[in-house]
């Protein structure tokens with residue numbers, strides 16, 4: 001009952017309505033950006049963007065779908081090397097559209113397999129002999145062993161890396177996954193906006209009475225120290241959950257609706273063969289979206305606490321900006337020196353970068369990867385802050401001084 | 402029994418906003434009169450458990466109100482001085498929200514809200530957003546809010562401030578209508594607000610209660626007589642310096658003065674009955690009544 005009206009208060013507030021409508025409009029705008037960012041060449045070499053580009057591109061690439069056997073790879077390598085001999089880097093547009101575009105992902109995969117831990121270099125592909133192509137998965141396994149030694153600083157870490165790498169499917173089964181890869185980027189950027197918005201809405205819940213001078217009536221009511229304060233906390237969590245998933249859902253629905261969902265089951269290792277996160281593109285997207293949700297929860301908890309303590313939302317609403325927009329720049333400067341900067345909350349909205357990071361954390365004998373640590377850490381912090389929000393709000397004015 | 406203040410003080414950084422007040426209240430309307438800064442609001446906020454006293458104890462039927470907590474607030478209705486609301490909520494939703502945090506069940510709350518809206522004359526506007534209401538309507542919504550839980554103790558902090566004279570009279574009538582069977586504490590700096598509806602008057606100054614009693618007792622406590630006289634223009638200043646002058650009315654060639662003193666100030670002075678306003682003037686050294694608002 002209290003909760004119902006608490007929510008009604010939030011959704012009837014004019015500024016909140018404006019913010020929410022903006023959020024939904026941005027979901028549409030971001031979908032537009034995502035959709036038009038996909039470029040597809042046709043057989044004449046003309047580049048198309050627009051609503052059909054992504055599906056056309058997927059259809060073109062999916063000529064190669066299925067297990068990437070050594071024979072298939074040999075065919076790709078042979079074709080690509082021939083083009084290289086004939087044209088060098090200056091490949092005519094129509095040749096690109098006709099053939100190369102369709103197997104470009106596979107070429108990129110081969111190059112990445114061959115250049116672990118070093119610059120991506122297209123030339124390695126052109127120098128590949130038939131024999132080397134045949135043995136490509138042996139090389140892959142060799143490199144994996146090397147990576148285990150290089151990045152596993154302790155026995156436990158090596159064991160952990162081996163376990164993760166063992167889950168990688170070799171040979172991988174290919175299917176075009178451009179829509180998923182593209183969408184991770186846009187979902188994470190949009191996630192920053194949603195986190196800031198959730199923080200804004202949540203702060204309002206705890207500052208509103210003070211802002212409107214409605215606090216006296218609130219604090220003179222029977223349930224001010226119990227249900228009323230609790231409902232505010234729950235309302236904050238509910239609003240965050242609703243806004244985040246509706247926003248993210250809308251973005252996903254529009255984008256995937258237009259671009260198609262080809263590649264849901266494609267292994268992410270096609271893009272990053274040595275990533276220690278064995279997963280499919282679908283799981284990758286889900287991981288990014290869930291991390292975004294945790295970021296929004298964190299933003300809500302922190303702003304609720306600040307607003308409840310300061311009795312105004314003005315400082316509170318700036319915090320998510322700092323956490324998710326300023327922090328990345330600071331973090332990037334110091335990440336290699338301090339462990340802390342590899343665990344800053346902005347990384348929840350940079351899963352794309354994190355899954356490429358091979359560094360591990362170890363506590364005692366237990367080894368963690370960055371993303372699970374981030375998720376656990378900030379989910380726990382978000383929840384642990386809530387009792388403090390509750391306490392600082394309902395303890396208002398009762399100090400004996 | 403009833404609401405008891407025992408040596409209650411509230412200090413703000415060296416300022417004694419409320420200074421060792423001891424008083425007890427039962428049923429009836431109590432008019433708390435005092436100029437701005439007297440400590441009325443501070444006292445009321447303590448009575449509503451919004452702030453704690455620095456000193457002393459407030460009890461309801463023998464139990465400390467801060468310990469009683471929700472049990473005490475359940476029988477409390479409060480209209481704060483700066484009554485704030487949620488601008489984008491409709492009056493009805495506003496009342497339902499307040500009812501919910503007061504712990505009133507939805508079905509009962511709906512009935513109660515409808516009845517109160519009728520009583521304060523807002524039934525027609527129940528779907529209107531709060532921000533579209535006039536000052537008087539907002540104040541009436543504020544009263545309705547305070548009355549939702551049918552409180553035994555109703556605390557109204559300057560409920561008539563800023564209302565136009567007509568609205569003020571309507572408001573007074575509403576308050577006396579609602580006052581039945583309750584303890585109503587009403588603060589104001591306008592004498593006429595309490596003149597007719599308060600059973601008991603409390604004068605507050607610098608955090609202290611320096612008079613408590615009925616209106617008649619207050620008037621007779623003055624110990625001064627009231628005289629009306631007409632004096633020439635050049636003598637007006639002389640009288641203003643010499644005596645407490647409750648009123649000055651300029652007339653052609655001079656002024657009509659209302660002088661408070663035991664002895665007859667001039668030969669032509671006519672004795673008049675003292676009013677509550679005269680008493681207020683004598684104690685606070687300020688003009689009392691509706692004039693304050695209209696003059697400023």
Ligand SMILES: Nc1ncnc2c1ncn2[C@@H]1O[C@H](COP(=O)(O)OP(=O)(O)O)[C@@H](O)[C@H]1O
Pocket residue numbers: 413414416417418435436437438439440441442443444
């Ligand atoms: N929160 C506060 N902090 C500091 N001083 C205050 C506070 N509230 C009230 N005061 C002071 O206490 C005194 C009484 O104020 P108040 O209770 O508002 O009087 P009234 O309601 O009679 O006008 C004033 O001097 C005021 O400045």
Ligand SMILES: [Mg+2]
Pocket residue numbers: 438441442443482558559
């Ligand atoms: Mg006041």
